[in-house]
Amino acid sequence: METTIKMLESIAKLYEQEKKVEERKRVGGDFFNVFNIIGLQTEEVRLHSAFIAELLNPSGTHGLSDSYLRAFLETLGLPMDYVDGHRCSQNIVERVIGPKTETEGGRIDIIIEDGRYAIIIENKIYAGDEMNQMLRYNNYGRKKFSDGYKLLYLTLDGHKPDKCSVRNAKFDYKTISYGNEIAEWLEKCYTISEGKPLVQSVIKQYCELVKQITNTDMDTTYKNNLMSIMLAPENVTAVGEVLQLQDEWFSRVLDEYIWKPLESFAKSIGMRFGKSDGAAWIYREEWQYYKLFIWTDSNCCRDMYVGVSWYEDKPDRKNLIFKKDWHQLNCLTSLEPIEEWPYGREYLPDDIRGWGYFNINKIVNKEVFNYIKKKFEEMISEIDELQLRMP
Numbered sequence: 001m002e003t004t005i006k007m008l009e010s011i012a013k014l015y016e017q018e019k020k021v022e023e024r025k026r027v028g029g030d031f032f033n034v035f036n037i038i039g040l041q042t043e044e045v046r047l048h049s050a051f052i053a054e055l056l057n058p059s060g061t062h063g064l065s066d067s068y069l070r071a072f073l074e075t076l077g078l079p080m081d082y083v084d085g086h087r088c089s090q091n092i093v094e095r096v097i098g099p100k101t102e103t104e105g106g107r108i109d110i111i112i113e114d115g116r117y118a119i120i121i122e123n124k125i126y127a128g129d130e131m132n133q134m135l136r137y138n139n140y141g142r143k144k145f146s147d148g149y150k151l152l153y154l155t156l157d158g159h160k161p162d163k164c165s166v167r168n169a170k171f172d173y174k175t176i177s178y179g180n181e182i183a184e185w186l187e188k189c190y191t192i193s194e195g196k197p198l199v200q201s202v203i204k205q206y207c208e209l210v211k212q213i214t215n216t217d218m219d220t221t222y223k224n225n226l227m228s229i230m231l232a233p234e235n236v237t238a239v240g241e242v243l244q245l246q247d248e249w250f251s252r253v254l255d256e257y258i259w260k261p262l263e264s265f266a267k268s269i270g271m272r273f274g275k276s277d278g279a280a281w282i283y284r285e286e287w288q289y290y291k292l293f294i295w296t297d298s299n300c301c302r303d304m305y306v307g308v309s310w311y312e313d314k315p316d317r318k319n320l321i322f323k324k325d326w327h328q329l330n331c332l333t334s335l336e337p338i339e340e341w342p343y344g345r346e347y348l349p350d351d352i353r354g355w356g357y358f359n360i361n362k363i364v365n366k367e368v369f370n371y372i373k374k375k376f377e378e379m380i381s382e383i384d385e386l387q388l389r390m391p
Contacts, residue, residue, distance in 0.1 A: 007229060007235045007238050008111045012225060047183065049094070055189060056110070057092055057112075059090060063331060064082075067192050069085050072185050074188075083112050084116075084117075085114075088113065091111075091266075096297035103132065108137055109123040109366060120147075120149060120151045122134060122137060122161075124153070125156065126354065127301060127303075129295055131298060134153065134161050135152065135167050136152055138173065151171070151173040154182070155178070156214050157214070166262065178210050182210060230389050242344065253363060257368070261366065262373070265376075278296055281293045281294070290310055291308070292307075292376050294308070300353075302354040305348065305356065306346050307335075307346065309341050326343070330378075332379070335348060343379075346375060
């Protein structure tokens with residue numbers, strides 16, 4: 001126990017030193033990043049898809065022909081001439097492939113193709129999967145590129161698409177991540193750009209942004225010093241004991257800084273509270289079926305959103321809010337009303353949309369709770385003002 005306490009004290013001291021280093025860097029302009037300044041950090045289409053596609057485009061304004069494309073193919077483990085850069089279509093970003101049905105159509109984020117072979121990329125930063133999305137894009141590739149195509153699912157951490165996106169179909173796709181494949185490719189792009197200082201400077205800033213959104217921007221010196229403490233012979237066992245508790249620790253952090261304050265808030269306004277793993281709801285006693293939710297369709301507290309839905313533990317629910325009564329609340333604008341969410345839904349802001357070790361400070365300082373509380377207050381106000389049905 002004493003060893004663990006000493007180790008944690010050493011880490012706390014190192015952390016305080018690192019904060020001072022970061023402040024000196026901030027004053028020195030080391031954190032200047034044009035993408036952060038203009039607020040595009042997590043814009044899938046306006047920044048990430050557009051920027052990646054521009055680098056992959058052999059006719060792009062970078063002036064380096066297919067050099068970046070060949071580096072990308074190499075990173076994927078594909079032949080560097082898998083797609084002929086001199087024959088690439090210029091319809092690369094947000095390609096519309098027809099009216100959306102269950103099996104066809106939609107809008108592909110990035111596609112690099114030469115008429116025979118294609119690389120199809122579905123790019124996800126925080127957005128959830130659409131119904132049959134990967135299935136539709138696979139069917140497009142199979143229909144249009146009989147010689148060969150590769151379907152890629154790009155996310156921050158390389159997770160698989162939701163089942164709703166692939167359905168029960170069996171087809172090949174590859175998961176890639178910003179933290180691994182994209183980061184590796186960007187380093188190659190930076191090296192390739194020697195002699196083009198403007199291009200190289202922008203790529204460097206984008207590399208830093210990718211490190212930020214994948215939570216891999218820890219300073220190397222700080223990381224090495226931290227590892228030195230953790231790997232010291234007298235600390236290794238203590239580190240192992242701490243790591244065994246990490247899941248329970250994080251669960252208790254959520255309970256202490258989000259769920260308990262939310263329960264207290266509900267009681268303070270005469271409402272009731274309930275929760276399950278990674279989600280919670282509040283409601284008035286007379287609301288028999290419908291509640292105000294903070295919810296996610298994903299695992300590990302990813303893609304959190306708020307909205308009004310029915311309480312799933314009441315399978316005999318009646319008096320549903322029918323389509324004629326759907327009404328999108330002004331405070332819930334991310335997603336339009338559907339049967340399960342008749343008054344719309346709203347994703348949490350990008351920096352707190354997912355909860356994890358990377359934004360633990362925002363959880364502990366109550367930023368997450370305060371946002372949820374504010375949205376619930378807005379929802380209650382609108383429901384009361386409009387006298388919306390809450391059976």
